[in-house]
Amino acid sequence: MAISEWQSVVRWAECDAAGIIYHARVFDWFSEGRITWLKNHGLDYYEVLRPQGIELLVKSANAAFHHTLHPGDTVRLSVALETVTPTRAVFHYRVAAPSAPELVAIEGVTEHAFVIGGRARRLDRAAPQILEQWQRSLRVGAC
Template sequence: MSSTVSTELEVRWGECDPAGIVYHPAYIDWFSVARMHWLRHHGVGYMEAFHDQGLVVVVLGVECRYRKTLRAEDQVRVDARLVTLTRTRMKFEYQVWNAEGVLCAEGSTEHAYVDASGRAVNVAKRAPQLWGRLQALHAES
């Protein structure tokens, strides 16, 4: 298992319904922010490492379990970690915590590497340096 990277966010009004409660798709956006932060934290900028190499990271699946309501202006921490890595896919898990340290949501995203035409890519063959870096990160605890 790889290391966990935390991302601090403040719930924005635009992420809420008229009652000020976070609307469920906002969590999926937070997962994306946390994933990009995890990569950047480990020296893997998405645009340079993937996009500029002709690799697209597509979402195959998303899961989220909502445990406690969050509201506008709440401070949250989203923890992300890479849990599965293969030559064609990766999976991240996330936990969303409020300022009091209560788990408010948890989930995961699974991704595949494809080229611009949407065809599956073996990242080890297409971008061996990136593959080596991702393997090393995944092996770290």
């Protein structure tokens, strides 16, 4: 899998009253990590995809919380493109636990449909060169 990393520090504003990361904020991290992944793999969302009218519509998003995170904890998010088809892309996310980086604090998956002009479209027909770049990114990261 083609992997990119994104890093931040948990802010108080991202936590609930108990000082634990608020679950909905994790999806913001996934979005930031995904934008980083796209940029690192020649598919910059703001310079390549959106100028061609290509959007990534979230079809599903889920996360599993294994360890709590608190204000001041360093968040190290690994993002991998799991699969890509002419109509969809699936990303996998892992947040390392700050106290034990070998442990996964949070992991998740998002599935996206390719949308052009407000409608779901097949990239192999609408933008074959972009689909080829997605597929190339997946092959480069293959083990």
